[in-house]
Amino acid sequence: MSLFLRDQWAFAAFFLVQLILLILIFAMDGYWNESLIIYVVFLSLFFAGAFLVVRYLTHRTIYQRLSKPVESVEELTQTHGNAALCRALDENCLEHYRLYKEQLHAYENKQRDYTTFIQQWVHQMKTPISVIHLLLQDEDDSTAESIREEVDRIKRGLETVLYIARLDRFEQDFLIEPVSLRCMVQNVLAENKRLFIRNQVYPEVKIDEQWRVESDEKWLSFVLNQLLTNAVRYSSGKSNKVTIRAYERGASVLLEVQDYGIGIPPEDIRRVFQPYFTGENGRKYPESTGMGLYLVKEICGRLEHSVEMESEVGVGTTIRIVLSAVVPILQDRKLPES
Amino acid sequence: MSTIMIVEDDPKINQLLQSQLEKYGFRTVNVEHFDRVMDVFLSARPDLVLLDVNLPKFDGFYWCRQMRQESKCPILFISARESKMDQVMALENGADDYITKPFDYDVVLAKIRSQLRRAYGLYAPQEGERTVEVSGLKLFLERMELSMQDQKVELSKKEALLLEALMNQYPRVVSRERLLEKLWDEQFVDENTLNVYITRVRGKLKDLGLEGAVETVRGSGYRLRTIWEDGQ
Numbered sequence: 001m002s003l004f005l006r007d008q009w010a011f012a013a014f015f016l017v018q019l020i021l022l023i024l025i026f027a028m029d030g031y032w033n034e035s036l037i038i039y040v041v042f043l044s045l046f047f048a049g050a051f052l053v054v055r056y057l058t059h060r061t062i063y064q065r066l067s068k069p070v071e072s073v074e075e076l077t078q079t080h081g082n083a084a085l086c087r088a089l090d091e092n093c094l095e096h097y098r099l100y101k102e103q104l105h106a107y108e109n110k111q112r113d114y115t116t117f118i119q120q121w122v123h124q125m126k127t128p129i130s131v132i133h134l135l136l137q138d139e140d141d142s143t144a145e146s147i148r149e150e151v152d153r154i155k156r157g158l159e160t161v162l163y164i165a166r167l168d169r170f171e172q173d174f175l176i177e178p179v180s181l182r183c184m185v186q187n188v189l190a191e192n193k194r195l196f197i198r199n200q201v202y203p204e205v206k207i208d209e210q211w212r213v214e215s216d217e218k219w220l221s222f223v224l225n226q227l228l229t230n231a232v233r234y235s236s237g238k239s240n241k242v243t244i245r246a247y248e249r250g251a252s253v254l255l256e257v258q259d260y261g262i263g264i265p266p267e268d269i270r271r272v273f274q275p276y277f278t279g280e281n282g283r284k285y286p287e288s289t290g291m292g293l294y295l296v297k298e299i300c301g302r303l304e305h306s307v308e309m310e311s312e313v314g315v316g317t318t319i320r321i322v323l324s325a326v327v328p329i330l331q332d333r334k335l336p337e338s
Numbered sequence: 339m340s341t342i343m344i345v346e347d348d349p350k351i352n353q354l355l356q357s358q359l360e361k362y363g364f365r366t367v368n369v370e371h372f373d374r375v376m377d378v379f380l381s382a383r384p385d386l387v388l389l390d391v392n393l394p395k396f397d398g399f400y401w402c403r404q405m406r407q408e409s410k411c412p413i414l415f416i417s418a419r420e421s422k423m424d425q426v427m428a429l430e431n432g433a434d435d436y437i438t439k440p441f442d443y444d445v446v447l448a449k450i451r452s453q454l455r456r457a458y459g460l461y462a463p464q465e466g467e468r469t470v471e472v473s474g475l476k477l478f479l480e481r482m483e484l485s486m487q488d489q490k491v492e493l494s495k496k497e498a499l500l501l502e503a504l505m506n507q508y509p510r511v512v513s514r515e516r517l518l519e520k521l522w523d524e525q526f527v528d529e530n531t532l533n534v535y536i537t538r539v540r541g542k543l544k545d546l547g548l549e550g551a552v553e554t555v556r557g558s559g560y561r562l563r564t565i566w567e568d569g570q
Contacts, residue, residue: 123392126418127348130440134354137443140507140516142558155440175422193522197515202528218422 003067004056015048058083073100111168118165122158129155152194153287156229160291163222167295170302174216178326181211181246181255188224189244195229199236203228206245213253213323219299220321226292227257227319233285234317235261253325258318264311272309273297340454341365343384345375345401346416347393355388358443362468364450375401376408384411386453388446391417391428399431406432412453416441470505473564475548477501486546486566496521497539504539504552504562513559536560 023037056063061080076097080086132151136144166173182205189196189203196202231242239260246255264272268279275294282288300307300321311317342364346352356366367382369375372394379387387405391398402413412435415428420438428436435449447468468479476485482498484491493501499520503512514532521527521535536552543551553561 123418126439127351130418131348131350131354133440134351134358134443138506140510140512142513145513145515173421173423189526190522193519193526194515196526197518197522200529202526218420 001056001063004059004063007063008052008055012048012052015044019044059085062086062089073097076100115165115168118161122162122165125154125158129158148194149198159222159225160289160295163219163295163299164291167298167302174219174303176214176216176303178212179215179217179220180209181213181253182207182209184217184221185224185244185255188221188228192225192228192232195232196242199232201232201235201240201242204241204243206243208246211246211253212326213255214326215303215305215323219303220305223296223299223321224255224257226296230292231257231259231261231317233287234263234281235259238262239316248325249322251324252322255321255323256318257320258316260316263313263315263317265313269309269311273307339363339365340385340458341367341382342450343367343369343379343382343387345369345372345387345393345398346390347372348390355446358446359450362447372396376404379405380408383409385458386411386450387413388450389413389415389433391415391419391424399427402428402431402433410457412457414449414453416446470502472505472508472562473567475505475546475551475564475566477505484542484546486548489546491542491545493542494538496527496535497542500535500539504560508562508564511555511559511561515559517559 019041023041026032026037058081062085065075065078065080076093078093079090129151132147136148136151185205185207189205228242228244235242241260243258244256245258246253248254262281262284265280268277268281271277272279272293273296274290276290277294278288278290282290296319297307304324306322308320308322309317342359344352344355344359344366346355346368352368356368359366367378367384369378373396375393375396389398389402393401398415398417402415405411405413413433415433415436416439417424417428417436418439425436434453437446437449470477470479474486477483477493477498478485479498479502482493482495484493484498484501500517503517503520514529518527518529518532521532527535540549540552543549548566550565551563553563555561
């Protein structure tokens with residue numbers, strides 16, 4: 001309503017000015033009939049008023065919509081009635097909507113192609129890596145060891161790329177099922193054994209066999225991989241132990257990775273989960289991409305796990321993932337097999 | 339002797355797998371024309387197939403279905419794709435197991451053996467019993483025994499692994515890192531534990547009269563020395 005008034009204000013003013021002007025011209029000509037003038041003024045105002053009312057009633061929907069905040073693109077497809085202006089507006093909006101959707105689709109396709117390309121490319125790169133890996137398997141001099149180290153880095157990098165690309169299609173690519181924490185941790189540790197040995201850091205696993213959690217094993221393994229890589233990297237040369245433990249807190253099970261390494265400066269703690277943030281430690285250690293912890297947070301968010309972090313410079317860092325335990329009844333039933 | 343058919347379009351991986359499998363006493367058949375996979379399959383009648391997923395013309399899933407119509411032999415997929423969906427696809431198309439690239443020889447061999455054992459019973463593992471020999475010193479990896487002429491000692495699993503590494507690398511030095519990696523399976527092994535195992539291996543060798551056969555190379559690792567030959 002207020003938009004309508006603001007919109008029609010100029011018309012009303014113009015109409016009044018014109019009316020007064022006409023009366024003044026007649027008056028200056030010497031014609032003055034009070035009752036007739038009152039009648040004319042009343043009649044004109046009545047028709048002008050009627051015009052505005054009809055105008056408002058037929059175009060009401062437009063004014064209402066224009067004064068409401070926009071909530072979704074789909075509002076563009078709403079219709080407004082039969083008045084010429086309404087119809088023209090509807091058509092125009094629909095056309096915009098169509099164009100917009102077309103462009104959006106084009107970009108979506110492009111994005112999807114790109115993601116597919118990245119995934120395929122990463123998979124293709126695994127073949128040469130396999131060849132190098134196999135060629136090196138029987139070699140044991142320092143050159144071979146050094147190449148193995150670099151191949152591990154490439155593998156780690158490719159893996160990260162793959163998971164970032166997958167994150168876009170997360171909804172189609174995960175499967176929540178009971179995951180045995182100890183089993184998963186051991187697999188991830190075995191995958192990373194060279195990283196540990198090379199940095200002379202050793203894992204200490206304190207996980208009871210009973211812990212099963214609701215999660216996706218692949219994504220959770222990737223998360224743990226990132227946490228362990230960080231823990232080892234920032235322990236190297238300072239401490240030789242990383243502790244991985246699981247314990248319960250209320251209805252949750254916590255998976256904790258604790259290192260006794262350099263720790264994170266307090267001013268950086270809040271920002272370590274931001275993408276591309278490397279902080280002071282990242283500048284000291286060349287391999288930081290700033291993506292690791294960001295991915296951890298993103299993935300955990302999507303799996304509905306939360307992440308907690310504590311750190312003190314010179315003492316170490318503890319990261320916890322808060323998971324929900326598998327319902328105890330299932331757990332009991334599964335225990336005998338282990 | 340079991341015959342293993344390798345269907346892999348990367349020539350290097352193909353060749354590396356082939357030579358590795360032959361080293362362990364398997365006969366291998368490989369495919370050169372990827373539109374004639376079935377011809378090779380039917381004429382060679384392999385006991386087990388290693389099948390890549392990404393192949394020219396038809397993918398591995400297609401060939402797997404074709405093979406399944408003819409035979410029940412174990413089929414192992416080798417693929418760079420590690421997602422659960424791909425593994426499920428493989429199993430649904432009739433595969434028995436799935437190996438992801440990049441892989442270790444140990445893993446491939448272990449999976450091949452377990453599939454053969456499952457499919458053809460217990461007599462199968464006897465062939466392909468891995469043995470390593472260095473100038474008369476013979477290590478039986480399945481039985482975990484070490485023999486020299488007619489003397490024998492039993493080994494623990496970790497001792498066998500250590501000796502395998504040392505004997506395979508002979509006469510080169512094996513780094514401590516490499517040994518730690520070999521020993522690490524369920525539980526990690528630290529430097530001190532490695533020292534303990536090395537001492538035990540030396541003890542076992544001493545039982546065979548081979549004292550001093552494992553030499554410490556300072557700053558790098560250990561080396562096997564055929565002192566028994568030097569002495570002769």
